[in-house]
Amino acid sequence: MNKVVKNAKEAIAGIKSGMTLMVGGFGLCGIPENCIMAITETDLRELTCISNNAGVDDFGLGLLLQKKQIRKMIASYVGENAEFERQLLHGELEVELIPQGTLAERCRAGGAGIPAFYVPAGYGTEVAEGKEVREFNGKPHLLEHALKADFALIKAWKGDTHGNLIYKETARNFNHPMATAGKITIAEVEELVPAGQLDPMQIHTPGIYITRIFQGTDYEKRIEQLTESQ
Amino acid sequence: MSLTKQQIAQRIAQELKDGYYVNLGIGIPTLVANYIPEGIEVVLQSENGMLGMGPFPQKGMADPDLINAGKQTVTLLPGGVYFDSATSFAMIRGGHIDLTVLGAFEVSDTGDIASWKIPGKMVKGMGGAMDLVAAAKNIIVAMQHTSKDGQSKLLKQCTLPLTGVKCIKKIVSDLAVLEITDEGFVLLERAPGVSVEDIQKATEGRLVVKGDVPEIKLV
Numbered sequence: 294m295n296k297v298v299k300n301a302k303e304a305i306a307g308i309k310s311g312m313t314l315m316v317g318g319f320g321l322c323g324i325p326e327n328c329i330m331a332i333t334e335t336d337l338r339e340l341t342c343i344s345n346n347a348g349v350d351d352f353g354l355g356l357l358l359q360k361k362q363i364r365k366m367i368a369s370y371v372g373e374n375a376e377f378e379r380q381l382l383h384g385e386l387e388v389e390l391i392p393q394g395t396l397a398e399r400c401r402a403g404g405a406g407i408p409a410f411y412v413p414a415g416y417g418t419e420v421a422e423g424k425e426v427r428e429f430n431g432k433p434h435l436l437e438h439a440l441k442a443d444f445a446l447i448k449a450w451k452g453d454t455h456g457n458l459i460y461k462e463t464a465r466n467f468n469h470p471m472a473t474a475g476k477i478t479i480a481e482v483e484e485l486v487p488a489g490q491l492d493p494m495q496i497h498t499p500g501i502y503i504t505r506i507f508q509g510t511d512y513e514k515r516i517e518q519l520t521e522s523q
Numbered sequence: 524m525s526l527t528k529q530q531i532a533q534r535i536a537q538e539l540k541d542g543y544y545v546n547l548g549i550g551i552p553t554l555v556a557n558y559i560p561e562g563i564e565v566v567l568q569s570e571n572g573m574l575g576m577g578p579f580p581q582k583g584m585a586d587p588d589l590i591n592a593g594k595q596t597v598t599l600l601p602g603g604v605y606f607d608s609a610t611s612f613a614m615i616r617g618g619h620i621d622l623t624v625l626g627a628f629e630v631s632d633t634g635d636i637a638s639w640k641i642p643g644k645m646v647k648g649m650g651g652a653m654d655l656v657a658a659a660k661n662i663i664v665a666m667q668h669t670s671k672d673g674q675s676k677l678l679k680q681c682t683l684p685l686t687g688v689k690c691i692k693k694i695v696s697d698l699a700v701l702e703i704t705d706e707g708f709v710l711l712e713r714a715p716g717v718s719v720e721d722i723q724k725a726t727e728g729r730l731v732v733k734g735d736v737p738e739i740k741l742v
Contacts, residue, residue, distance in 0.1 A: 319571045319608070320594040322587065345608070372647030373594070381646060390646075393570065394612025394654030401609040412616060413657035417635075417688030420653065450588075462605055463572050464588040469607035497607075514587035517594040520579040 296456045297485065298505045301331035304479045308444050310337050311364075315400065315440070315471040316344040316354060317447035320373070320517050323464030324353050325448040327481045327509035333360055341365040343400070343440060345393060345467050347377045352515050361385070367440075369393035373517065392420060395437050397470050402439035404473025404502065409438045445475025448509070449498070452482035453489070456503025457496045465497060472502045481509040524716045525697040526739065531665050533558045533741050535624055535695050538663060539565050546570060546615065546655060548625030549593040551665040555624055560742075566602075568620060570651040572611050575603020592651065612651070616658045623659035625652060627666045627691075629681040632707040632728030634691040636664065637683035649686060656687035668696035668725045675727035677701070677708055698722050700739060706731045712739045 298304045305328055308314070318324030329348075332340075333356050340363050347366055348355035357363050358376050365387040371377050380386035391399070392414040402410055411434035415421050425436035447468040450461035458480055460468060472478050480498075485508035526534065532554035539545065539555075543565045547553050556578075559565055567576040569591040576591055577598035585596035599605075614620060629637040636656055639649040656662060669675055677694070694701045699722050700712040707729025713722055715738045723730055 320590065322571070322590050322594070368648060370648035370650040378646065388646075390648045392649055392653035393608070393651040394616055397608035397612050398616075412654075414616070414654040416657065418653060418685045420649075460605075462586065462588040462599070463569070463590055465605055465607045466572050467608045470609040516585060516587045516596060517590070518596065519585055520595040520597070521582045521585060522579045 294488070295454050296500070296503060296506045297454050298507045300507055301327035301481065301509065302334075304328060304481070304505045304507050305331050305335070305444075307477065308332070308337060311339045312443040313341040313343065315442035315445040315475055316342055317445070317466065317468035317471045318353070319345050319463070319466035321349065321353050321515050323448050323460065323466050323468055324348070325446040325479070325481050326512055328446040328479060329353060329356060332357060332362065338362050339364040341367065343367040343442060345369050345396065347371045347374045349373050349517065350376050352513070358386070365389070367391060367396075369396050397467060399437055399440040400467065400470040400474045403441040404470065407439055409436055411436055440474060442471070442475045443477065445471045445478040447472045447478065447480050449480055449482045451484045451486065451491060452480055452506050453486050453491050453500070454506070455488045456480060456500030456506050457488075457491055457493075458482065458498040458500070458503065459491060459495060460497050469498050472498045475504070477504045478502055479504065480506045482506065483509065483512060524714060526714050529554060530741055531695050531697060534700065534739055535663055535665055536560060538622065539563055540621070543621040544568055544574070544619065545622045545624070546620050546659075548623070548652070550626045552624035552626060553593065568611070568614065569597070570611050570615065570655070572606050572608055573599065573603065575600045577603070612654050615651070615654055618658060618660055620659055621661060623655045623662045624665055625655060625662065627664045627676070628683050629676050629678055630664055630666070630691050630694060631678050631681045632703065634689045634703045635681050636686045636691050637681040638686045640684045642684065652686050656690045662691055663693045663695060664691050666694065666696055668698040668722070675725055677726045677728050679728045698725055704731075709733065710736050712737055714739055
């Protein structure tokens with residue numbers, strides 16, 4: 294049950310142009326820095342990326358946008374990226390914006406074998422276009438479908454050789470639901486330990502969801518909005 | 524005198540009740556945390572996965588793994604907890620949040636809200652706003668009553684793409700506190716020195732005035 298690979302380059306083997314990737318993180322918090330960097334060093338193109346955000350111009354998924362490796366972005370908020378906006382307004386990039394909770398639940402459902410579900414978010418807005426509406430308890434809901442990815446790229450704080458994961462603070466965010474929804478899920482961690490060394494009662498993502506795991510290097514962990522008390 | 528952004532936040536803070544779980548949006552809503560009345564305990568939820576959000580960190584103590592929904596570095600208070608995004612929105616969708624405060628570009632007199640997109644000009648995305656307005660029991664909008672060039676933002680019908688329909692119950696603007704009922708915008712309070720007539724002029728949607736309208740009190 295050893296899922297350990299050497300590094301990001303080895304971990305992303307098998308990703309092909311045109312595939313759909315889930316990429317964990319919220320803003321730049323908890324993003325799989327090593328795997329993103331490794332993809333920038335390949336010729337992969339026409340990728341569909343499902344991620345809450347699109348990074349900033351020169352970090353995170355912004356790096357893949359710069360290299361025009363992404364054809365379609367599925368996200369909830371993309372406000373921090375000028376290159377993204379430029380590509381979008383010039384029709385170089387396809388974008389699907391999804392309410393954040395619906396996005397998270399679609400990933401969760403993808404991993405949990407629930408093909409579709411109803412939520413109230415987006416009813417009466419452009420998000421509802423083309424979607425089935427059904428009333429429950431007097432309130433209209435939209436039918437939303439599960440999401441799956443060819444590869445899910447996620448980042449955790451600590452992991453073991455079985456793929457059991459622990460996240461740090463708010464870096465958990467989309468990493469857990471996305472970990473469950475990849476046909477192949479790659480976890481990069483700051484500290485990789487032998488199975489049995491993590492407290493089984495403290496595990497956030499059980500290793501069953503993880504296909505490959507490696508200890509990342511040189512984490513920058515860039516802060517988007519540094520705010521301090523006066 | 525119209526209210527400043529800080530004063531709008533201060534007035535909204537008067538709506539907090541002991542034991543409330545509260546989600547504060549980006550902008551003016553974030554400032555509400557600075558005015559939580561003494562003797563009242565509220566727990567702040569940040570939809571990126573935290574309950575018990577505390578103030579910004581001391582200088583030099585910022586932690587890149589600990590941010591709020593506005594991507595700002597924050598702290599966690601004792602008793603606080605972290606969770607994933609699906610769990611976070613399950614809390615929101617499940618009606619466990621007592622109060623949501625968010626900003627808006629426009630609100631209609633039937634409670635529709637537009638807050639996420641200006642076609643041809645700004646496409647940033649809705650983030651969690653659509654989930655929040657669709658599910659929250661109690662939503663207060665913090666906003667400016669008019670645009671910079673004097674156009675009303677409290678309308679008969681929103682002109683911008685909607686975030687949600689028939690979901691807003693209360694507005695605190697720089698000019699007034701209003702409740703939205705079947706009759707329209709019911710004027711509850713007015714900013715100090717601002718007349719009912721001023722508010723009428725600044726409100727394009729149906730405005731309902733019942734009896735004397737008291738001034739907003741900021742303690």
